[in-house]
Amino acid sequence: MTKYLVSIIGNQTLPNILPIKEFDNQIHKYIFISTSKVQTELSWIKNLCNIEENQCINLPVDENDISDIVSKLEGISEQFNNDDLFLVNLTGGNKIMSLGVFQFFSQSSFKIKMFYLNMGSNVLRQVYPAIDASLRDEPLLYRINVADFLGSYGATITNSYGIFKMTKPREYTTVFFENEWSKEPIIRKIREEKYNIIFDRIDAVYRRELREFLSKINFSLTLEDRITKDEILYLTGGWWEEYCFHFIKEKLDIQEPFIAKGLMNDKTNNELDIAFVKDNVLHVLECKTTILNKDDFEDYVYKLAAIKDNKNGFGITVKAYLVTNLFKMTNNQIDATFKKRAEAFNVKLIDKSFLQSESFSL
Structure with missing residues (x-):
């Protein structure tokens, strides 16, 4: 037979x-x-x-x-x-x-x-x-994993070497979040310097201030004379992506290879901050520390909408989330114009309070 x-x-x-x-x-x-x-x-x-x-x-x-x-x-x-x-x-x-x-x-x-x-x-x-x-x-x-789900739409992961790599351990990232070190004024300076922070080439006062800050938060450097690209990205926002990754992974009990971070693929040419597959449904999270500007907000929503596109993305069954530490608020609620735009594209908005609430679920 x-x-x-x-x-x-x-x-x-x-x-x-x-x-x-x-x-x-x-x-x-x-x-x-x-x-x-x-x-x-x-x-x-x-x-x-x-x-x-x-x-x-x-x-x-x-x-x-x-x-x-x-x-x-x-x-x-x-x-x-x-x-x-x-x-x-x-x-x-x-x-x-x-x-x-x-x-x-x-x-x-x-x-x-x-x-x-x-x-x-x-x-x-x-x-x-x-x-x-x-x-x-x-x-x-x-149950299909992340790489195979993307592969079912003809996409190849182009940075497979780094999708589970974390800049800092989960315990450190939790402390970074709880102490709100991202609000320190020097973080803005680090962001403005982008990838050019080399200790022997910057102003002595700033160099001392930077070293004191990194010492204060127990942030050890890979290289002695500079901050690496990954470390800069971590300090200026990557910590939030890593915090959300650990939180989602543990809260929903999802293990590799069903969850990944920072996925680049050759289909959408977009980085997926966090992507995981649960019960054969792809969930994609766009993680931003702060979203106050309407134009920025719409850019993020449009990116997620493109990922849900049937022809050029990964299908309408994708669950899309915009996750931020701080949204623009009106009367202690996420701004109504943000909510309306997100609803139009079937994108769920998640802020810090919901992420940590007892009723959290995706």
């Missing part, structure tokens, strides 16, 4: 990838029903799931013609045996493609099981043959 997994390919690849990963070594052959428009997406699926061409039957069809779909399936049916088993994933493609595939297999004499994956539910629902309601749903046990 040969076990086949039939997949209908569309613009969204995850509904195909998750069942392939779920059934893994159980499948002997893959039947991919697709159109010329989604060959790139099909290549992403095969690459991510390590499927060789000799394992595949590639079936190009007319996405708007049920008879063409049925005819194409009939054309390859001669190579099947009566005892073969077909697991048919009806989730991908458009409705006509799903109807055509359903029509062929429901009228065939093969052993079949057709199912649908409702994205976000992690449940495979059997839709044919009819089965008792108490038995038709099977849990999807496979």
Whole structure:
């Protein structure tokens, strides 16, 4: 007996990838029903799931013609045996493609099981043959990690060497946050100097002030005569990103490789401050220490909206968050114009108080 997994390919690849990963070594052959428009997406699926061409039957069809779909399936049916088993994933493609595939297999004499994956539910629902309601749903046990989730959209992580690297230990970052050292006036000077802080080339007074500050906060330098780029980034805002990373990781109990920091990818050309996958849903956090300016706020929201784009980003199922230590406030509430703009793009705003509240959840 040969076990086949039939997949209908569309613009969204995850509904195909998750069942392939779920059934893994159980499948002997893959039947991919697709159109010329989604060959790139099909290549992403095969690459991510390590499927060789000799394992595949590639079936190009007319996405708007049920008879063409049925005819194409009939054309390859001669190579099947009566005892073969077909697991048919009806989730991908458009409705006509799903109807055509359903029509062929429901009228065939093969052993079949057709199912649908409702994205976000992690449940495979059997839709044919009819089965008792108490038995038709099977849990999807496979959980995809961050790198593979991005890979399902054709993205490659371009800085994989640094995505789990922290400038300082969690304990130090917690102390930095609790003591509000980021509010010290010298932090502004460090930010203005950018990457040019070399102790023997700056004003003596500033040099002494800087050394005293770093000593006060027990901030040890990697190099004696300068602050590295990573250390400058930490002092001028990176500490907040690291604090949020540790907080999310521990609060939600998410471990590598399901959570990463500072991800650069070649699809959106944007850095993802924090990205994690929980129950096969990608969550992206943009972390900023302070957001008071409307233009800056909108830039951050637009960036997150682009990440949620179906074509150029990672799909509308992405959960996007803008996380800051301090938003612009009006009457002790996040400014109404900020809230309205974020709601329009389905971006959730999180401030320091919510992050640390008893009811915190994502």
